[in-house]
Amino acid sequence: VTETVVVEQVDELTQELGDALRRLLPQLSASATFDADLLHRVVEHEASTLLVARVAGSVRGALTLVMYPLPTGIRAHIDDVVVDEEARGQGVGAALVRAALDLAESRGARTIDLTSRPSRAAAIRLYERLGFVRRDSNLYRYLPPSSS
Numbered sequence: 001v002t003e004t005v006v007v008e009q010v011d012e013l014t015q016e017l018g019d020a021l022r023r024l025l026p027q028l029s030a031s032a033t034f035d036a037d038l039l040h041r042v043v044e045h046e047a048s049t050l051l052v053a054r055v056a057g058s059v060r061g062a063l064t065l066v067m068y069p070l071p072t073g074i075r076a077h078i079d080d081v082v083v084d085e086e087a088r089g090q091g092v093g094a095a096l097v098r099a100a101l102d103l104a105e106s107r108g109a110r111t112i113d114l115t116s117r118p119s120r121a122a123a124i125r126l127y128e129r130l131g132f133v134r135r136d137s138n139l140y141r142y143l144p145p146s147s148s
């Protein structure tokens, strides 16, 4: 039986949501650490929208939708998609990404981008199933010397 997934936008970082994100973020990557101040900034920031997914009332997944105007149009980016290990394969990830796509479209996004490492097989399968198409572009990162 597939449980109903409810996706909601986070307007305030409650203790419950903080606890859920403390559990979820390390499942995103080994280097993702919980930072309550940073999470408050995410929730308060005009460009960022934190979405969480609940199954049977409990928070089981999260993502962040970022939207920003550019001279070429309103752009959107989906980041930090994560579903609790024990709740994977039930459509929680799909419900989160679909909700982000609907929100971005309703706010006038011209494009909605995301990145995913080739090793993230489940994520890639999910994104392609939802209609994301690979772009032929190079992904660059500059690490400021002060960042390490």
Ligand SMILES: CC(C)(COP(=O)(O)OP(=O)(O)OC[C@H]1O[C@@H](n2cnc3c(N)ncnc32)[C@H](O)[C@@H]1OP(=O)(O)O)[C@@H](O)C(=O)NCCC(=O)NCCS
Binding pocket: 027, 028, 080, 081, 082, 083, 084, 087, 088, 089, 090, 091, 092, 093, 094, 095, 115, 116, 117, 120, 121, 122, 123, 125, 126, 129
């Ligand atoms: C990617 C992730 C968010 C998906 O969440 P989820 O709730 O399991 O997603 P869904 O149930 O909606 O769909 C998962 C899909 O991946 C498939 N899948 C699960 N494990 C898989 C694996 N190891 N290899 C390939 N596909 C896999 C599922 O079968 C399902 O596809 P299907 O419905 O077409 O069969 C979750 O696996 C996760 O949090 N991973 C770790 C963090 C991560 O990689 N985040 C993405 C960053 S880009």
